[in-house]
Amino acid sequence: MFYFDDIESLNQEINLPSLKKYNVNIFVKREDLIHPIISGNKFRKLKYNIEKAIKDKKDEIISFGGAYSNHLLALAFIGKLSNLKTIGIIRGEELKQKKLNSTLKRCKDYGMKFIFISRNEYKKRNEIKYINSLKVKFRNAFIVPEGGTNYLGVKGCEEILNKEDSFFDVICCPVGSGGTISGLINSKNNLQKILGFSALKDSKIKNVITKFVNNNDWKVFDDMFFGGYSKVDYELVNFINKTYDQTGILFDPIYNSKMLFQIIYMISNDKWPYGKNILLINTGGIQSIDEINLRLKKKGCVTINH
Structure with a gap:
């Protein structure tokens, strides 16, 4: 199965003007580039x-x-x-x-x-x-x-991190069904913290994650940003477009953009005690943009550039 060859995705540093004064180093692991569909x-x-x-x-x-x-x-x-x-x-x-x-x-x-x-x-x-x-x-x-998300899915996600990623203090990922964060928790080093950002409010996803993981050095945030799962508003669209212009990375509107928005908010409001070297796992998902743009157009709203 050629499409399941062992793959290590690259880490891309992003420089966000809004975080320049906070002395943080933010990198994005470009898992979204693995394959145009199986990404x-x-x-x-x-x-x-x-x-x-x-x-x-x-x-x-x-x-x-x-x-x-x-x-x-x-x-x-x-x-x-x-x-x-x-x-x-x-x-x-x-x-x-x-x-x-x-x-x-x-x-x-x-x-x-x-x-x-x-x-x-x-x-x-x-x-x-x-x-x-x-x-x-x-x-x-x-x-x-x-x-x-089962034991086989978690096993696959344990292969996301590599030796070079030991540089990072904290690793962040969006959370849906819990498999990706579980794999990261199991494969991190002893000094690292894993942070998950849930797409659902009060999702009880922590109960799922606990079944798969081998340590407690993790935390999930399930605050409801932008109204909940697949909810998109003017502020989020502008954030996605602005970030795309600044970094060249298109973050999807359901998972990854909301994670990044929340991280920026926490750092900017002195709510980030998790370290200066930050790795974000970009889990892909931009295929949803076309359909969401159709919904936005019907409402007469600005759309996501891509």
Whole structure:
């Protein structure tokens, strides 16, 4: 599987004028450049899951996600490359009656089939009884949890950091399903701190992370910035565009831009006791921008430049 060769992504230093007087060194690990579709943490979390599915001679893979899922898009693409059928169980049965957005359309173009379920049913996605019912219905399927977060996904994310990254005092990443931060926690050195910035308010994601990690040198912030998951406003769009102009890096509007915004806020307001040498993990996800720009245009709002 050539697309799962061992990869070390580069660290890019960014100089933000707003932080110049605070004497911090900020670098971005460009996981977003790994692959145009299987990028960032999607590459890491699917690597060993796909390997296991092929080893077990499964002929289809089932996973879960919302309408803008980068994870499902990456899975659909890998399925096409690997000659594996893919099924996406989508949160929101009302979407079945609507035109597919750009993310789901691309999933479909890569061969993914959809099962749209209610939001209440979706809450059962990790329950043993629910998973067993899928195994009965799809007897030769390999089931990957939402976001690719299981022990195999965490194992892949343990490969994000390399020896050179021991320079950093603190490593920061966005948090969705918890797999990426878990891998970082397990692979950091003893002097480093891992900080996660949740896309959801009061997500209880800490309970998930605790199941996978081997130390307590980590913290998750789940304050609600910009109204919650996939919420985008004028301030965030301007921040994304301004940062793009300053750094040449396009941060996605759901995860990475909100993380960076919060870090800048904390440093600027004397709420950053975590060290001067900072590494941000850019987990990718810019495919969501086109659909979000359509929503912004309908509201007559400024859009994200890319």
